[in-house]
Amino acid sequence: MTISTAPRRVPFSRRAADLESAPISWLMAQALEVPGLLSLAAGFVDQETLPAAEMVEIAAAVLGDEKSGRDALQYGTTAGDPELRRVLLDRLASDRSPIWSQVGIEDVVLTSGSQQLLYLLAEVLLEDGDIVLVEDPSYFVFMAALESLSTRLVGVECDADGVRPEALDRCLEELHRRGDLGRVKLVYLMTYFQNPTGASLSAERGPRVLQVMRDWQERGLEALVLEDAAYRDLCFPGEAEVPPLFEGQDANETVCYAGSFSKSLAPGLRLGYGIVPTELAETLVRLKSHHDFGTGNLSQQLVLKALQTGMIDSHVEKMRRRYLGKCELLFEVLRAELGDAIELEMPRGGLYLWGRLPEGLDTGLQSRVFARALEEKVLYVPGEICCVNEASPDDPTCRSMRLCYGYPPDEELAEAGRRLARAIASVV
């Protein structure tokens, strides 16, 4: 807008002043400003297989029936549709763990994507200066949200099998030594095909992580684990299914489980959920009633119908094969063009391939690699954005990059890979 006189100052709260523009916004602006740019940065899902035709039928089934159609268009409850919560629990429950007999729909909160679950949870658990342990590197969007809430992030060492239990233990020991154990309120772990590295917590490590938590809870640790399983459904065909941390707890009181239909069905529905201790669910619902009264009822009914008809299962099967194919395509293009000049580890699912360049090369926003990539019209997420706190230059994350093969069609993906390879080859 244009105004003729000096504009009045908006009386922002200090909270608002802490809302810095995220580096990812800068990345996205780049994507819009550079015509023809191919993006391996955006974490979007495969555009070609979004189930538009199938959703026409689902929508007709929900809206075409007078009763269910009107109900879907009316207000719902803040916690979300009870039937959808029941169906969701039945779907997740497994004979592997007795925990499921302890969980009821009162422990399930439906949210606007799993992002909203993460945010609500942070708001009800964390105060200024409280500490959140996160994998290092971790999911930059949630880290930015946590920082805007004035919490302190502490990174825990990870490798290809996820967070290292002994590193978690050492980290808590160090915080205990500093007198900060009581300030640790949350341990945030992406257990499946982590954002950004694609690594998953192994079946062998899960119980050891929980044992570390138990040991420290006996020594006064109050923290809950937040298990972010947003990508769990995208397990590549043939990979063994690993039980979630959630199933390893003794009672429904240590691990909060966050899931999403954005990857298994469609992000445009904005539906995620949390399974949390009952007392916490009640508080989350109270806060959510202030935020928005509840997530869109129509989206919920569409997802419920997609679950009931089995449409979502066949879609998920398709997506597992599809993302495996896309991941292999990008992997092979980079391997063929760059050989050992890039270190790549094939993930077992999800949307991200994590690439690491040789020592001495930086991938950051100010780096030569990044500048060359922009010249070649290809975008990636620099590792430095995913670092916990300020990264030291010799941190291997600073020579790494998150490559998302989710969105582009195969030809564009291959072309993006070749462009990236040219950019890297020119500086190696």
Place this chain on the structure above:
Amino acid sequence: MTISTAPRRVPFSRRAADLESAPISWLMAQALEVPGLLSLAAGFVDQETLPAAEMVEIAAAVLGDEKSGRDALQYGTTAGDPELRRVLLDRLASDRSPIWSQVGIEDVVLTSGSQQLLYLLAEVLLEDGDIVLVEDPSYFVFMAALESLSTRLVGVECDADGVRPEALDRCLEELHRRGDLGRVKLVYLMTYFQNPTGASLSAERGPRVLQVMRDWQERGLEALVLEDAAYRDLCFPGEAEVPPLFEGQDANETVCYAGSFSKSLAPGLRLGYGIVPTELAETLVRLKSHHDFGTGNLSQQLVLKALQTGMIDSHVEKMRRRYLGKCELLFEVLRAELGDAIELEMPRGGLYLWGRLPEGLDTGLQSRVFARALEEKVLYVPGEICCVNEASPDDPTCRSMRLCYGYPPDEELAEAGRRLARAIASVV
């Protein structure tokens, strides 16, 4: 869930501890616990006319096209679809006011219902102890949200023509005298068919309210006006259209306008919006990106299509007639049964009829009237819930009730009216 050992304590933040269970939750629990209860309490929209059949066509048009269907199912931008924001502005713009030439889509933020806009705005403007001026009585859900953010609410006197400009002036004078003028950050006004009283700000008063704001801004007031126009579309047929406060401002920097598609189309889509100063829109989008990345893209595309096809216009026309009919029905049942034992003022639109009982009668949750109503199996919202701060017993709001004629079909509405009349008649 049931657990065998003592549950671990959830380490709630102080913020969470302030999230009291709202009285309305208690009301809703009553509605579930008393079988056969008819509710005049819930602010739901007319169930019978929810446009399910029309939405089948809209959904087929959006999802049936390969490109638009896939786009609707993909992630969108946090601020919301640019085309929808443009169409929305074109729809709202009026020749009456030059302000519209100063407003662009960068000033529009799409949100999960207008409730989310209200909440985001509160979070970016208000700090502990800041002051919000509200009509007395006002919308209890937002007041509860504001109180959970540790703000102070100050009520301003209203009558059938909305907030009284001289009362607003007096209120600011008093705050100035107390040295609190600098803590006033927001003036929250429902200008159309207010929740709970149904009163609207008159065309004559709008400019006077803005003049009071201007005068005090010159004396140091920083506050913005938040104009909540959620019910604006539900103007009864034949009533004169009153321009919004938003159109009376000199530049897009004093009044934030909140609107919604919940009443004009369907609450199950959860789509609302704000039009705010550019700088504020940018900050709201940053905060919203932490909350949920953006409101569901599918809902946005359905609303866009409903606007483009004119479907929403014909639906709104129908709803205006429908709610007038329902309001008259409830009005006449109560008038016929109770005569002067209830004071009723016909609103000019919206969903609420505000009833006032004779002096000495209390309508509160602990009152005989409320107990008798429950015995008769009918529910209303007691005026006391809508009072700003603790109500004094001689406040006329404490002998008033909000009666929502939105949801029930005619026969149920008439029966609810008769039950309520019996309950009141038995104590008058």
